[in-house]
Amino acid sequence: MTGSTAKLELGGKTHELNVRSGTLGPDVIDIASLYASTGAFTYDPGFTSTASCESEITYIDGDAGVLLHRGYPIEQLAEHGDFLEICYLLLYGDLPTKAQKEDFDYRVTHHTMVHEQMTKFFTGFRRDAHPMAVMCGVVGALAAFYHDSIDISDPHQRMVASIRLIAKMPTIAAMAYKYHIGQPFMYPKNDLNYAANFLHMCFAVPCEDYKVNPILARAVERIFILHADHEQNASTSTVRLAGSSGTNPFACIAAGIACLWGPAHGGANEAALNMLAEIGHVDRIPEFINRAKDRSDPFRLMGFGHRVYKNYDPRAKIMQQTAHEVLGELGIKDDPLLDIAIELEKIALTDEYFIEKKLYPNVDFYSGITLKALGFPTTMFTVLFALARTVGWIAQWKEMIEDPRQKIGRPRQLYTGAAQRDYTPIAKR
Numbered sequence: 001m002t003g004s005t006a007k008l009e010l011g012g013k014t015h016e017l018n019v020r021s022g023t024l025g026p027d028v029i030d031i032a033s034l035y036a037s038t039g040a041f042t043y044d045p046g047f048t049s050t051a052s053c054e055s056e057i058t059y060i061d062g063d064a065g066v067l068l069h070r071g072y073p074i075e076q077l078a079e080h081g082d083f084l085e086i087c088y089l090l091l092y093g094d095l096p097t098k099a100q101k102e103d104f105d106y107r108v109t110h111h112t113m114v115h116e117q118m119t120k121f122f123t124g125f126r127r128d129a130h131p132m133a134v135m136c137g138v139v140g141a142l143a144a145f146y147h148d149s150i151d152i153s154d155p156h157q158r159m160v161a162s163i164r165l166i167a168k169m170p171t172i173a174a175m176a177y178k179y180h181i182g183q184p185f186m187y188p189k190n191d192l193n194y195a196a197n198f199l200h201m202c203f204a205v206p207c208e209d210y211k212v213n214p215i216l217a218r219a220v221e222r223i224f225i226l227h228a229d230h231e232q233n234a235s236t237s238t239v240r241l242a243g244s245s246g247t248n249p250f251a252c253i254a255a256g257i258a259c260l261w262g263p264a265h266g267g268a269n270e271a272a273l274n275m276l277a278e279i280g281h282v283d284r285i286p287e288f289i290n291r292a293k294d295r296s297d298p299f300r301l302m303g304f305g306h307r308v309y310k311n312y313d314p315r316a317k318i319m320q321q322t323a324h325e326v327l328g329e330l331g332i333k334d335d336p337l338l339d340i341a342i343e344l345e346k347i348a349l350t351d352e353y354f355i356e357k358k359l360y361p362n363v364d365f366y367s368g369i370t371l372k373a374l375g376f377p378t379t380m381f382t383v384l385f386a387l388a389r390t391v392g393w394i395a396q397w398k399e400m401i402e403d404p405r406q407k408i409g410r411p412r413q414l415y416t417g418a419a420q421r422d423y424t425p426i427a428k429r
């Protein structure tokens, strides 16, 4: 990387800091030596101005509404690619040749079953446990079953763990759903592709044949592609920080799932649909818009706004098209929630507050409507997000582990607590 320098005046001294330029996007000021040379930290809670790493995987231009995976626009990948093709691209940096794709598909397909003992693991949960709670527990427990792929210093074991996670997340997600609704688990079928296999494991029952609707399977595949990776978002940063300690990849992914669950992040798709249901009728939209604008009210329009996209989230457009496609295929003519969503979007995009705050629908705004139409309960929405994002988490984890400069992440702080003071016996307090 070539770049210039930045000068910092601090403590009567001028400090020169290297400025580095990437392939695309903002330059970075390298502050790695700042504390050693100035005795001061930088301060950026929420990391609104901080690049935590160097990466070649995903590029986002929030103002232009651009999302590239290894240089390929999300619009082209969503239209032409299949999910395992994008998994290969994220993991290895290029689109696979025919032979590479066939080999990758074979390896993933033949790792989709989980250790039979894991079925016992589910029975410890209440049936009404939130499926994301189950995912946190079961994915973390994979380390207790697959001891032969937790040595992260071994490239072969890293690759096996990556394939296992990509392959087994649909199986575990489907098992979490089946357990939730009290139906028997369905085993993966190797003659179905990734998305079709997932739909089969979720919606088939042992007592009759189940034919996967190819239009719906393609829609699910597109949903997975849209959610596969997204630069250094909160859950990916969680996975990177967890992985920086050298822990195993199963534990890292479980940490990512836990972070994704939050309503400000991956939990927004569930929260957005619940919000549309709470609004209930287009006539009540102004009431909720006013609440979202009221700083004393913690209510926010779920599915709106983004830390990076200050223009349209390119995934939201494709998600909206997919929603119409799925509703059309299922013959759902007038979904009241879709009517509310379209009207809410129209009103919000003309409202001064949302324009000034640059709040646009994000990927979560339309995904809930689509997933509900496909037959998933709202509690499963973030599970599907986690399923799809696993490849992004793994690709980012792999990039970090393979970086020879990698070290444990250990931020510092601005301490504003009590200065040193002496202990006083309780009798004197």
Ligand code: SDX
Binding pocket: 229, 230, 232, 233, 234, 263, 264, 265, 266, 268, 292, 293, 295, 299, 300, 301, 302, 303, 304, 305, 306, 307, 308, 357, 359, 362, 363, 364
């Ligand atoms: C995802 O990072 C990623 O890439 C995430 C993700 C991925 O693929 O990994 O894209 C997936 O998480 C999408 C986001 C899903 N979350 C939601 O839809 C929840 C609702 N959105 C907000 O919570 C919020 O917009 C965030 C969390 C998404 C972004 O928050 P920021 O960047 O920290 O912005 P902010 O909270 O500082 O808001 C800036 C201003 C604030 O007003 P002021 O304090 O400046 O007066 O905009 C307001 C906020 O009050 N605002 C909203 C709002 N989002 C922000 N007001 C009403 N409704 C909203 N949705």
